[in-house]
Amino acid sequence: MNISTEISDRKMKQRLLKDKIFTNVMIFLAFLSGVPLFLILYQLAIKGYRQLNIGFFFEEAPDTMEAMVAVANNEIIPGGIANGIVGTLIIVGLASLIAIPLGIICGTYLAENAGGKFAGLVRFIVDMLQGVPSIVLGVIGYIWIVKPVTNGFSALAGSVALSIMMLPSIVRSTEETLKMIPGTLKEAALSLGVPYHKVILKVILPTGISGILTGVILGISRIAGETAPLMLTALGSTVVNTNITEPSSAVPLLVWEFYNDPNLVNMIWSASLFLLLLILGLNLSAKAIAKKWKVQY
Amino acid sequence: MPTEQKYKENVVIKNPIENIESPVLKIDDLSVSYGGDKYAIQNVSAGIAKNKITAIMGPSGCGKSTLLRAINRMHELYPNTHNKGGVYLGNENIYELNPIQLRRKIGMVFQRPNPFPTMSIYDNVIAGFNLNGIRLKRSEKDEIVEKSLREVALWDEVKDALHNRGTFLSGGQQQRLCIARALAYTPDIILLDEPTSALDPIATSKIEDLLVKLKKDFTIVLVTHNMSQAARISDYSMFMYLGELVEYGKTKQMFTTPKDKRTEEYLTGKFG
Numbered sequence: 001m002n003i004s005t006e007i008s009d010r011k012m013k014q015r016l017l018k019d020k021i022f023t024n025v026m027i028f029l030a031f032l033s034g035v036p037l038f039l040i041l042y043q044l045a046i047k048g049y050r051q052l053n054i055g056f057f058f059e060e061a062p063d064t065m066e067a068m069v070a071v072a073n074n075e076i077i078p079g080g081i082a083n084g085i086v087g088t089l090i091i092v093g094l095a096s097l098i099a100i101p102l103g104i105i106c107g108t109y110l111a112e113n114a115g116g117k118f119a120g121l122v123r124f125i126v127d128m129l130q131g132v133p134s135i136v137l138g139v140i141g142y143i144w145i146v147k148p149v150t151n152g153f154s155a156l157a158g159s160v161a162l163s164i165m166m167l168p169s170i171v172r173s174t175e176e177t178l179k180m181i182p183g184t185l186k187e188a189a190l191s192l193g194v195p196y197h198k199v200i201l202k203v204i205l206p207t208g209i210s211g212i213l214t215g216v217i218l219g220i221s222r223i224a225g226e227t228a229p230l231m232l233t234a235l236g237s238t239v240v241n242t243n244i245t246e247p248s249s250a251v252p253l254l255v256w257e258f259y260n261d262p263n264l265v266n267m268i269w270s271a272s273l274f275l276l277l278l279i280l281g282l283n284l285s286a287k288a289i290a291k292k293w294k295v296q297y
Numbered sequence: 298m299p300t301e302q303k304y305k306e307n308v309v310i311k312n313p314i315e316n317i318e319s320p321v322l323k324i325d326d327l328s329v330s331y332g333g334d335k336y337a338i339q340n341v342s343a344g345i346a347k348n349k350i351t352a353i354m355g356p357s358g359c360g361k362s363t364l365l366r367a368i369n370r371m372h373e374l375y376p377n378t379h380n381k382g383g384v385y386l387g388n389e390n391i392y393e394l395n396p397i398q399l400r401r402k403i404g405m406v407f408q409r410p411n412p413f414p415t416m417s418i419y420d421n422v423i424a425g426f427n428l429n430g431i432r433l434k435r436s437e438k439d440e441i442v443e444k445s446l447r448e449v450a451l452w453d454e455v456k457d458a459l460h461n462r463g464t465f466l467s468g469g470q471q472q473r474l475c476i477a478r479a480l481a482y483t484p485d486i487i488l489l490d491e492p493t494s495a496l497d498p499i500a501t502s503k504i505e506d507l508l509v510k511l512k513k514d515f516t517i518v519l520v521t522h523n524m525s526q527a528a529r530i531s532d533y534s535m536f537m538y539l540g541e542l543v544e545y546g547k548t549k550q551m552f553t554t555p556k557d558k559r560t561e562e563y564l565t566g567k568f569g
Contacts (some may be wrong), residue, residue: 184411188475191371192425192482193401202428206415296464297414 044276048269056080056270060239061254067263077264081271083240084254087155090242091234091250092224094159099166100216106167107174107212108200114179123175130168137161138229146233155241155248158234162226166219173215177208182297210293214286221282225275227252251275317533320344321516322368322486323385329360329367332377337363340382341542343535345486350508350517352531352548354524356568360540361520365488368518369403370396386485401429404479406489410471412463412478419459421474422446425482445477448514449507469500473507486516494522505530524564528552536560 055078062070062079070077106122113119141161146153181204189199205212227250230236235247236257255271258264322345330336338360345351353361366372368384370391383390391399412421422442426433433441442459446452451473455466463474472492479487489508493501508517509530521527527534527548534548536557544551544560555561562568 182409182411184407184409185413187371187374187405187407188411188413188478189424189428190374191369191400191405191407192428192478193397193399194425194428195397198428198430203413203415207413209415295414296462 041273041276044269044273047266048271048273050076051267051270052273056274057085058082061249061257061267062264063238064261064263067261067267071263071266077266081251081254081267081274083237083249084251084271085274086240086242087234087237087248087250087253088224090244091155091158091162091230091248092220094156094244095162095166095223096216096220098159098163099170099219102163103167103170103216103219104174104205104212107171108178108205110171110175111178112200126168126171129164130172132164133228134165134226135228135232137164138232140164141229141233150245153233153235153247155234155244155246158230158248158250159244161229161233162223165226165229166223169219169222170212170215173218174208174212177211177215178204180211181207185297207295207297210290210295213293214290217282217286217289221279221286224282225252225279227256231256251278317344317346319347321347321386322518324364324368324382325385326382327364327367327384328381329363329372330379331363331372331375332379336540338367338537338540338542341537342382343542343545345516345518346533347516348512348514349532350512350519350530351533351535352527353518353520353535353537354522354527354563355535355537356563357522359537361535361537362490364535364537364542365490365518365520368486368488369400369405371400371405401425401482402484403486403488404482404484406472406475406479406487406492408491409495410468410475412466412471412474414462414464416463417460418446418455418463418466418474421463422477422481424478441481445481446474448480448511449473449477450503451477467500469496469503472496472500472504476504476507476511480511480515484515486518487511489517489519491520491522493526501526536563538563 053076057080059078059080060083061081062077066079067077106126110119110123110126138161141157145157145160150156185203185207186199189203190196194203230250230253234250234253236253237247237249241248251271252275255268255275258267258271324341324343324345327341328336328339341364353364355361363372367380368391372378373396380392383392385391386394386399386402391403412418413424416424419438419442420427422445423433423438426438426441443452443456446455451470454470455461455474463471466474472495476487476489476492493504496504505526508519511517512532519527519531531548533546534551535542536544536551536555536559538559544555544557546556551560552564555564
């Protein structure tokens with residue numbers, strides 16, 4: 001009896017050791033996957049923090065000459081990315097205005113008609129849409145809006161391209177959220193004599209609000225950093241522009257422009273840092289909303 | 298099939314409508330199908346007595362829930378349903394009414410408590426009014442909420458937490474809240490689909506007491522899996538089997554001297 005316990009004790013020690021090694025390797029690997037984000041943040045912060053002053057948010061992008069002089073004198077490049085920030089707000093805001101209602105309605109339809117043939121087709125198309133390369137959406141925006149509607153590059157065209165891009169994530173997150181809501185809630189409302197449209201608007205959608213909002217915010221954060229479609233639609237602008245039928249700048253477009261101008265290269269870091277923090281912030285708020293507004297049923 | 302034949306002869310009540318004096322609801326030769334030629338319930342006729350508790354019993358899949366749901370047309374939520382025969386509330390065939398109006402007259406409580414999770418206790422009780430866009434004065438709302446919650450004996454337990462979410466209550470409290478929500482609208486009839494099957498015995502007995510009290514103001518139709526529950530609280534009982542209403546009569550009589558052999562076998566636990 002004693003012998004056998006001793007053997008198993010030794011084995012047990014081995015097992016515990018293996019267990020420990022395995023756990024630590026896993027922790028290490030998990031940590032490793034988080035490293036790139038911190039490296040990027042570190043890199044951008046170190047190189048870009050000097051540019052981040054009040055003017056960075058409220059002044060338009062500098063022109064090449066100004067920047068060249070500043071760099072030659074070893075000064076901070078004057079100006080900021082206000083034209084990009086305003087452009088991003090307008091383009092993304094307009095894209096959201098188009099995509100959010102459409103996406104929620106479509107997602108609700110899919111959830112309510114889960115087995116339907118037409119719903120299956122719509123679901124398939126939405127899934128395909130998710131895979132369309134973003135540059136192709138830019139081409140679509142160009143063909144649909146730039147040429148026939150605004151007669152030239154415009155923020156509106158950028159918004160349309162981006163709205164198509166964010167649509168699938170809203171549709172699918174709405175559908176998935178609503179599918180999780182127990183059918184008994186709908187029955188409860190219908191049994192009170194509540195008309196169907198009010199059941200959807202006042203009971204089902206409010207119950208799924210956290211999931212839907214999470215999808216919306218993730219959709220926004222996905223398009224906020226998108227560059228390719230905007231190159232063919234919004235084009236870019238050196239001044240703050242609030243007219244949606246005119247070319248407009250956007251933060252990711254500015255990063256691209258800074259990259260192409262040797263005198264402005266130093267602005268890349270701060271603009272990228274800003275963009276990254278914006279998107280991280282959106283993602284964090286999506287998580288916070290999902291947690292805070294979660295409806296218990 | 299001699300035994301089959303014998304059962305058929307044993308069915309004494311051919312048209313049970315006549316057995317109930319001044320029924321508030323008449324089910325007339327009702328058959329319901331969820332699609333195709335297969336009927337979930339077949340040729341059911343019965344009158345529902347006013348201010349009494351009528352229990353519908355039977356083994357799983359016998360059509361008792363379908364019968365209950367056919368009374369406020371909730372079965373129509375499934376696609377492809379069709380039915381023959383009619384259900385009369387007063388002189389109106391409910392299948393000629395608008396289901397939305399009908400459901401305001403015939404309330405329903407479900408198997409699992411299902412308070413609206415986004416609403417407070419208060420808003421849950423008043424939901425029938427709010428969701429239907431009926432505007433009431435604050436004082437009227439307060440009155441309806443208090444009256445309804447008192448009727449389900451929940452007022453004292455929740456009166457200090459009226460504006461908390463209903464989903465934080467216990468299962469039994471939630472179910473009483475759901476009953477209050479159905480009552481608030483003062484329907485003529487309340488349908489309950491196994492309202493205690495998800496609850497513990499104490500919560501169950503509270504709900505049973507409640508139903509017995511409520512019958513003075515409402516007509517109650519109850520589907521139950523639980524024979525002793527039917528025996529305890531119902532005045533009339535239906536026994537359904539394979540979509541057919543086998544026997545319908547006074548509960549006392551059915552439990553002591555069932556007229557049909559199948560009823561007897563079910564009640565004595567030989568099947569079900």
